[in-house]
Amino acid sequence: MPPVPARPAGEPRHAAIWPKRLPRELTIPETSLWFNLEVSARRYPDKSAYVFFGRVLTFGELHAQAEALAGWLQAKGLARGDRVLLFLQNCPQFVVAFYAVQRLDAVVVPVNPMNRVDEFGHYITDPDARFAITSVDLAAIVAEANARLPESARLQHIVATRLCDTMPEELEEAERPAPAIFDWLHADPPLPERCTRWTDALAAGQRPTRPPQAGPDDLALLPYTSGTTGLPKGCMHTHRTLMANVVGGGLWGFANAESVSLAVVPMFHITGMMYSVLSCVYLGSTSVLMPRWDRELAGRLLSRHGVTHWTCIPTMVIDLFGSPNVKRFDLTSLRYMSGGGAAMPHAVAERLRDEFGLTFAEGYGLTETAAPTHANPPERAKLQCLGIPIFGVDSRIIDPDTLAELPPGEAGEIVTHGPMVFKGYWRHPQATKAAFIEIDGKPFFRTGDLGRMDDEGYFFMTDRLKRMINASGFKVWPSEVELLLFKCPWVQEACVISAKDAYRGETVKAVIVVRADSVGKVRPEDLVAWAREHMAAYKVPRVVEFVDALPKSGSGKVMWRLLQEREGA
Numbered sequence: 403m404p405p406v407p408a409r410p411a412g413e414p415r416h417a418a419i420w421p422k423r424l425p426r427e428l429t430i431p432e433t434s435l436w437f438n439l440e441v442s443a444r445r446y447p448d449k450s451a452y453v454f455f456g457r458v459l460t461f462g463e464l465h466a467q468a469e470a471l472a473g474w475l476q477a478k479g480l481a482r483g484d485r486v487l488l489f490l491q492n493c494p495q496f497v498v499a500f501y502a503v504q505r506l507d508a509v510v511v512p513v514n515p516m517n518r519v520d521e522f523g524h525y526i527t528d529p530d531a532r533f534a535i536t537s538v539d540l541a542a543i544v545a546e547a548n549a550r551l552p553e554s555a556r557l558q559h560i561v562a563t564r565l566c567d568t569m570p571e572e573l574e575e576a577e578r579p580a581p582a583i584f585d586w587l588h589a590d591p592p593l594p595e596r597c598t599r600w601t602d603a604l605a606a607g608q609r610p611t612r613p614p615q616a617g618p619d620d621l622a623l624l625p626y627t628s629g630t631t632g633l634p635k636g637c638m639h640t641h642r643t644l645m646a647n648v649v650g651g652g653l654w655g656f657a658n659a660e661s662v663s664l665a666v667v668p669m670f671h672i673t674g675m676m677y678s679v680l681s682c683v684y685l686g687s688t689s690v691l692m693p694r695w696d697r698e699l700a701g702r703l704l705s706r707h708g709v710t711h712w713t714c715i716p717t718m719v720i721d722l723f724g725s726p727n728v729k730r731f732d733l734t735s736l737r738y739m740s741g742g743g744a745a746m747p748h749a750v751a752e753r754l755r756d757e758f759g760l761t762f763a764e765g766y767g768l769t770e771t772a773a774p775t776h777a778n779p780p781e782r783a784k785l786q787c788l789g790i791p792i793f794g795v796d797s798r799i800i801d802p803d804t805l806a807e808l809p810p811g812e813a814g815e816i817v818t819h820g821p822m823v824f825k826g827y828w829r830h831p832q833a834t835k836a837a838f839i840e841i842d843g844k845p846f847f848r849t850g851d852l853g854r855m856d857d858e859g860y861f862f863m864t865d866r867l868k869r870m871i872n873a874s875g876f877k878v879w880p881s882e883v884e885l886l887l888f889k890c891p892w893v894q895e896a897c898v899i900s901a902k903d904a905y906r907g908e909t910v911k912a913v914i915v916v917r918a919d920s921v922g923k924v925r926p927e928d929l930v931a932w933a934r935e936h937m938a939a940y941k942v943p944r945v946v947e948f949v950d951a952l953p954k955s956g957s958g959k960v961m962w963r964l965l966q967e968r969e970g971a
Contacts, residue, residue, distance in 0.1 A: 416859025473608030516938035545594035563600030628879030636828030701731035743875030795820035
């Protein structure tokens with residue numbers, strides 16, 4: 403690594419190693435996300451925007467389909483500012499639906515397609531959604547959750563697509579997924595009542611009757627994140643907060659209209675949303691879509707399509723390296739790999755560098771920050787490191803109790819100020835107030851993550867203040883899992899903690915006090931089976947321990963930290 407030049411007085415520590423090719427701050431466009439699609443459709447009407455199992459969707463087609471769906475939604479009553487649920491795996495329909503909602507100056511609420519009925523109702527009621535766009539295999543979940551609600555709180559319209567609606571009729575062998583995924587893509591179960599087929603909505607031939615009007619400070623996206631208490635909360639992102647990373651992402655990672663990315667990180671997640679829905683449309687680049695992880699298919703797609711950019715989570719790389727066919731995969735086109743959510747194991751990063759000449763550039767961000775606030779410069783990356791603050795970002799390390807700023811080397815809470823930071827939690831003013839502090843006259847978001855900064859200005863994660871479990875990059879909030887477990891007829895009390903997992907890094911463990919009438923009648927594996935029916939798979943406890951009682955404080959609160967410390971020991 404080259405020597406670091408002296409730092410001018412008043413400059414942040416990372417200024418000395420800031421890439422010379424990049425500006426320190428960006429001028430954020432005063433336009434909307436929809437305008438980005440309009441521009442790319444005019445510039446590159448016949449260029450591949452998305453490739454889905456070999457079938458191309460051009461920018462011109464993407465624009466036309468988004469206009470058609472927007473016309474149908476407007477005719478059904480969707481108005482400016484209304485919230486629309488997107489409950490889909492990665493597919494072209496997700497992108498069409500996203501931009502159709504933006505065309506009408508409305509708000510997208512992306513929902514994890516792993517959610518079950520018991521979880522989904524909250525995403526209808528909390529944002530007051532009246533429309534949901536989903537796939538046929540998930541439509542029954544939406545309909546059942548909707549039916550459980552009072553009439554006044556229900557969705558008015560559900561649109562469902564077959565995932566194979568945008569696939570070619572015949573698949574070439576290189577594009578063929580595993581048999582189970584192929585069957586799932588072609589599923590066509592009966593649709594619930596009052597559910598419109600995607601193809602019928604597009605075929606209606608309607609168009610919006612008014613021009614788009616959204617400005618940079620209008621609400622565009624409401625992704626949900628959980629916290630230490632209660633149900634998930636919506637993070638309010640405007641066109642401006644999203645555009646900061648839309649513009650910055652391409653510059654940081656050497657991306658342009660000729661780039662080809664592998665879009666496998668879920669689009670409902672803020673990282674997948676940023677790089678596979680927003681940035682690529684802004685740049686006019688091409689995305690090769692994968693609806694689910696399949697290492698053999700991923701290897702063939704990387705080779706076949708000359709993928710240049712891949713944003714992923716470390717477990718995907720580990721799994722790809724575990725393929726018996728890894729030597730056959732041609733990765734020579736890759737020039738930028740990035741990711742986050744979990745630390746890349748040192749040995750795997752070294753293998754990427756030694757065998758393929760690739761530096762894995764880890765980054766750091768949250769739903770509240772529209773993905774990255776920190777990233778490793780590709781030309782000067784450090785392993786197992788969050789990176790340096792990116793364009794216009796000011797991050798500090800503070801004592802979480804006194805809020806005093808700490809010097810390099812000392813661990814404290816990471817707080818951050820930047821153009822991508824959200825505007826607050828939807829209808830939770832107290833939670834919003836608690837999430838920010840003021841330093842030097844600027845609002846800083848309290849991430850809840852503990853870290854340190856080295857002498858060069860690189861940030862490193864050390865721990866978390868919040869009770870969050872990181873399972874292969876999926877964020878699991880124990881309080882949310884506990885609320886779901888209390889619905890189980892066998893559970894008297896529950897405390898959820900993290901357990902070590904050789905593959906996932908961390909996994910979910912539930913410590914359970916069984917109800918008196920169920921003692922001796924229920925086994926840990928029975929509770930796991932119940933959980934699989936009532937919550938998303940990544941939240942399901944992989945380890946269940948039955949105990950006679952949970953440790954409690956003098957005030958009666960469950961001492962989860964004590965259980966966590968015992969587990970660690």
